[in-house]
Amino acid sequence: MTAFSAILKRDLRLARRAGAGAGLGLMFFLTLIAITPFAIGADQKLIARLAPALLWLAALLATLLGLDRLFQADDEDGVLDQFLLSDGSLTLLVLAKAIAHWLVTGLPLSLAAPMLGVMLAIEPQAMLPLMLSLLIGTPALTLIGLVGAALTISLNRGGLLLSILVVPTAIPTLIFGVAVAKAAAAGQDFTMPLMVLGGTTLFALAISPFAAAFALRQARQ
């Protein structure tokens, strides 16, 4: 457990130093949402209808941004070798990295979403469900991206391949995330899509740390 908390602490510290490109995702998210009304025009109804989808798309892309560096930086520094000499299982260590990543990308952008929702004229009753859907759904994005980051670790320009690998598997999360916000905006019951969304996150949580650890071990050879 000490290894787990050591990684968590270090990654959060690195994110605070801003050297690791944390904050970049949030900034991208804010910028994308802020300029969207200018691109679409003054049709408030249209913007409001598109808002859940826009927020979710921006969240997906913001999470992907810089994800390819998640393990690559550790690999280049030789820290990844030390991961393999740790008592803790690599699966847990990888999970620690995922949690740290979500805390500095998924969490802040979920919390910022309602404010941006105002800019997109979203229905007031949909604000909280939207935030909830992002809070529950963005961990899945990070976890899916984790596997992609581990698979592309030895590639120099892994970012491109990473998006191709990750985006298709993130589609279920996207569909049900948007479904929650849409149902809430229409005043309907959104329990069902929310539960399926939670399901995708739990599924990713159960599989991806193992898959990522396996991919990292393979990449060492």
Added chain:
Amino acid sequence: MAGGADLSLETAGLDHPVERGMHWFSRAACAAPGVPGPRVFDRTRGATGRSIDHFQKGRYTDIGLRRSVFGGILSVYSALRLVASGLAVRRGPRFLFRELELVLKSGEVMQLTGPNGSGKSTLLRLLAGFSPADQGTIRLEGMDDSERNSAFHYFGHREGLRAALSAGENLSFLAGLLDGDARRIPEALSRLGIARLENLPVRVLSEGQRRRVALARLIVIDRPVWLLDEPLASLDSEAIAIVSGLISEHAARGGMAMVATHQMLAAKTTALDLAGRREVAA
């Protein structure tokens, strides 16, 4: 180490290398957990009044402590043997080496030599368990397979430091990751002559200083098997003497080390030369 401050080299005023070394042994020897024993004696100040329990470290209990006395020097690690047999690594159409046999016992230092590209780094990474051999087996006798990971120190070309973090932060992260003792960081840094760099980001350090910081983890994290890949590269003569001394002390405490270097080490070494082992595969 709770009593570390009382016994640090500076406060103890021990400058002579031999005394430093002995000082270190005596402390290491005092690491027996739960064993009531003689009081630790600090030459400059008399008895510190602490029983050796005070200097207990958790690490040794995991490895299994053997308190055998050889001429006054205590071995703090259980007897281990790193045995590799029939080892082969294939790179494309040829073998880097084949049917390589090696045995490394507690207290031994093996110096690994060979021309560039002869497989020194590859061999060390194999032994560390990072990659599988194409043929042959590697065993660490005297330790459960489940504990295997926590027996090794691997020090390679990429030092394992993050440029954005300070020397102290890097070492305390590694101590957490590898179950070391973060309280020994000041002592380790001063041993390597870089105490004043503790709070500087690694980014601003010179190559040699960076490597000193990275080598400090050999002290902070106590592990019996050291696999060192060119540990003396980019070090100045002072640092070379320090690191060479660390290796000797480690061996004297019952640890073992495999060092890929072409420089002379202070410790008595056995040699393994990888030159001329390249073979074209049949």
